Amino acid sequence: MKSLKILMIASEVVPYAKTGGLADVVGALPQVLQRMGHEVIVVMPKYGSIDVQKHGLRRYWNSLGVWMGNALEWCAVDVADNHGVPVYFIEHNNYFARPGLYHDDNYNDYEDNPRRFGFLTRAGLQLARDMGFAPDVVHVHDWQTALASAYLKIWHWNDPVLGGAASLLTIHNIAYQGKYSAAHYEGAFGRIHLTFQPAPQDFCRHGQAYRPDVVRSNRRGTGMYSTEGRRCAVCG
Numbered sequence: 001m002k003s004l005k006i007l008m009i010a011s012e013v014v015p016y017a018k019t020g021g022l023a024d025v026v027g028a029l030p031q032v033l034q035r036m037g038h039e040v041i042v043v044m045p046k047y048g049s050i051d052v053q054k055h056g057l058r059r060y061w062n063s064l065g066v067w068m069g070n071a072l073e074w075c076a077v078d079v080a081d082n083h084g085v086p087v088y089f090i091e092h093n094n095y096f097a098r099p100g101l102y103h104d105d106n107y108n109d110y111e112d113n114p115r116r117f118g119f120l121t122r123a124g125l126q127l128a129r130d131m132g133f134a135p136d137v138v139h140v141h142d143w144q145t146a147l148a149s150a151y152l153k154i155w156h157w158n159d160p161v162l163g164g165a166a167s168l169l170t171i172h173n174i175a176y177q178g179k180y181s182a183a184h185y186e187g188a189f190g191r192i193h194l195t196f197q198p199a200p201q202d203f204c205r206h207g208q209a210y211r212p213d214v215v216r217s218n219r220r221g222t223g224m225y226s227t228e229g230r231r232c233a234v235c236g
Helices: 021-035 113-131 147-154 182-189
Strands: 005-009 039-045 058-068 071-082 085-091 137-141 166-170
Touching (some): 005 113
Parallel strands (some): 137 166
């Protein structure tokens, strides 16, 4: 089997930050892939709740420039070792030094979540680019980092480092879809707006839009979504 370079970008990773099964998968899967002979790096936010001393985070880069629309934003990057897998932490206090990962203490979602995780996703791609890490696969997880597939097609299709990468999206919980007002996606996309005109057959009886290439895997737990079949994750 060919050895692959894999870039994973996720909003939570065990043991650093967790709200659900997403963190368990992204904490464990890279280790398995590494043992299979693949080279894997993981990128996640540096949340204020992460215990820097306990997990051995150390500074990797003091400044990383990330384009958000027409503005260049800056962050720092830390790194830690998770059983042989390097995990890179994007430090941007305005986005990630908050009480919760996705919501405040009163369980109100942060309205700028699209921009927060759009920044994480773009920073992850930029980090790989600046490191010279040319991934064969960019593996992203849930809505928070799903924009990576669009970013690769829109901005990096001819990039010498990122241009050859395939993208893979794993949906761990289809109930959470990143539904926020369009204004909050402006910064994540810049001036580029992606539209999707669903065909009539792309709706199930629940009114949930779905695509032929995103289908249910296993209702009992987290799984990969395949490109076969047309079943709805709600209807079965």
